[in-house]
Amino acid sequence: MENILIVDDEENMRFILSELLETTGYKTYQAESGTQALELSQKIKPHLVLLDYKLPDIDGMKVLEKLQQIDSSIIVIMITAYGDIKKAVTSMKLGAYDYLTKPFNNADILHLVKKALNTSFLEKKVKSYHEQISKDTKLQEMMGQSAEIKKVLSQVELVAESDITVFLEGETGTGKDLIARMIHERSPRKDKPFVAVDCGAIPDTLFESEMFGHEKGAFTGANTTVIGKFERADGGTLFLDEICNLPTNMQSKLLRVIQSKEIMRLGGKRTIKIDIRLIAACNNNIVEEIKISNFRKDLFYRINEFNIILPSLKERKKDIPVISRFFIKEMNPELNKNVKDFDESAMQKLVKYEWPGNIRELKNVIKRAILLTKTNRIYPEHLIFRDIQKSARSGVNIIKNDDFLIEKATNEAKKNIIKDAIQKTKGNKTKAAEILGISRRQLYWELNKLGIEN
Numbered sequence: 001m002e003n004i005l006i007v008d009d010e011e012n013m014r015f016i017l018s019e020l021l022e023t024t025g026y027k028t029y030q031a032e033s034g035t036q037a038l039e040l041s042q043k044i045k046p047h048l049v050l051l052d053y054k055l056p057d058i059d060g061m062k063v064l065e066k067l068q069q070i071d072s073s074i075i076v077i078m079i080t081a082y083g084d085i086k087k088a089v090t091s092m093k094l095g096a097y098d099y100l101t102k103p104f105n106n107a108d109i110l111h112l113v114k115k116a117l118n119t120s121f122l123e124k125k126v127k128s129y130h131e132q133i134s135k136d137t138k139l140q141e142m143m144g145q146s147a148e149i150k151k152v153l154s155q156v157e158l159v160a161e162s163d164i165t166v167f168l169e170g171e172t173g174t175g176k177d178l179i180a181r182m183i184h185e186r187s188p189r190k191d192k193p194f195v196a197v198d199c200g201a202i203p204d205t206l207f208e209s210e211m212f213g214h215e216k217g218a219f220t221g222a223n224t225t226v227i228g229k230f231e232r233a234d235g236g237t238l239f240l241d242e243i244c245n246l247p248t249n250m251q252s253k254l255l256r257v258i259q260s261k262e263i264m265r266l267g268g269k270r271t272i273k274i275d276i277r278l279i280a281a282c283n284n285n286i287v288e289e290i291k292i293s294n295f296r297k298d299l300f301y302r303i304n305e306f307n308i309i310l311p312s313l314k315e316r317k318k319d320i321p322v323i324s325r326f327f328i329k330e331m332n333p334e335l336n337k338n339v340k341d342f343d344e345s346a347m348q349k350l351v352k353y354e355w356p357g358n359i360r361e362l363k364n365v366i367k368r369a370i371l372l373t374k375t376n377r378i379y380p381e382h383l384i385f386r387d388i389q390k391s392a393r394s395g396v397n398i399i400k401n402d403d404f405l406i407e408k409a410t411n412e413a414k415k416n417i418i419k420d421a422i423q424k425t426k427g428n429k430t431k432a433a434e435i436l437g438i439s440r441r442q443l444y445w446e447l448n449k450l451g452i453e454n
Helices: 011-023 034-044 060-070 082-093 106-143 147-160 176-185 204-212 248-260 286-291 297-303 317-335 344-352 358-372 388-393 411-424 429-436 440-450
Strands: 003-007 027-031 048-052 075-081 098-102 166-169 194-198 237-241 277-282 306-309 398-400 405-407
Touching: 003 011, 003 034, 011 027, 011 106, 027 034, 034 048, 034 060, 048 060, 048 106, 060 075, 060 082, 075 082, 075 106, 082 098, 098 106, 106 147, 106 317, 147 176, 147 306, 166 176, 176 194, 176 237, 176 277, 204 248, 248 297, 286 297, 317 344, 317 358, 344 358, 358 411, 358 429, 411 429, 411 440, 429 440
Parallel strands: 003 027, 003 048, 048 075, 075 098, 166 277, 166 306, 194 237, 237 277
Antiparallel strands: 398 405
8 A cells, every 4th residue: 555645734635635545545644844744754655745835834845855865766746826837847857746736626636646656666667677687687797607507596586486494505605695695685575684694603602692682681781682683584584604503402492493483582571473584504514414413303304495505616617707707897996906807827727726715715816816916907926826735836835824825925025915905905904904815913913024014
């Protein structure tokens, strides 16, 4: 049912319009001034506003401008006296859909309102269609076009419309989070929250509080009531990433919630109904985890109503050129560069590499390469891989720390690379470290070691 806001200082006029529209099936609200109309618009989000030009506090033209600032999709039909037609025409230039001249008959009003709402509906459909086309084009560039990935995307389309629980399997960095979000965005729940949870990152002691929330006073330091991930995802999709990392005692609590579709906050006295679509993911062999009793079989059956297996990057090497060029386009603005393409030998080097870190590793390698090149092309020497043996065979020496493997040429060359990264990020050490593929702590260590002023 569409919401229509009637703005007129004449009570009788508001009543007549409200009665007419309500009996036709619309939900109406009334405002006697411009100020009241703007306040109501923030609350009710009207689809259409019937706006009188002459109001006691703010003239209709000003209200029109402010309504468009609140939400440009609101349809505004101006109501004006016969002598104010020029002003009504001006209002259309400022964004009003049309105008009605007093006195008017019921048929004219209903026809214009219906036409305006239908036009708005079609415009939204067209906009949504173009946005989807744009998303799909970007998606093809980001995911690739091989038969292996097309199979995955067809499975996404197959399950998206339903509420079936989906289990995503694949190595680290294959894009499980991207596929989960894609399923959500193509589902009837797309306008509701998408909440992602890294199950391996939540300490056992905080699991219940993080997932189910807690009431004020539930434990020391619980000064306010906090809602958990399940409540945040209500109506939408909850993505449980790396679910294999959950301790078995937490798995039983999760299973109970999935079965009952109810949660209880820590310290709470009542259960809360939840309505979510569940997607889970794991990068381990979950069947082996079940065999050695690391994962509950009954929970697996609950989360595995439909299984999608994501291929590794080495299984679909023909996608590497497409994905690599997409990353160049995506990261050029961020790094303030204008890299156009790869040298042929650089692309061959990318395709030959085994990519143990999959798409995530490819993205990091290309990000560093964009930073390192001084021209608009990427050459083999700009491609630095994590694989120790392959890097050694290619004549590149590497050093290792807690988090990464990084090229070690001469100290002078490394000094230039780090300086360039800091310059590109305008002194932001966190971003510079990310570009270089190292931790912030390691960056400061390198700065001190190489004598670069901090």
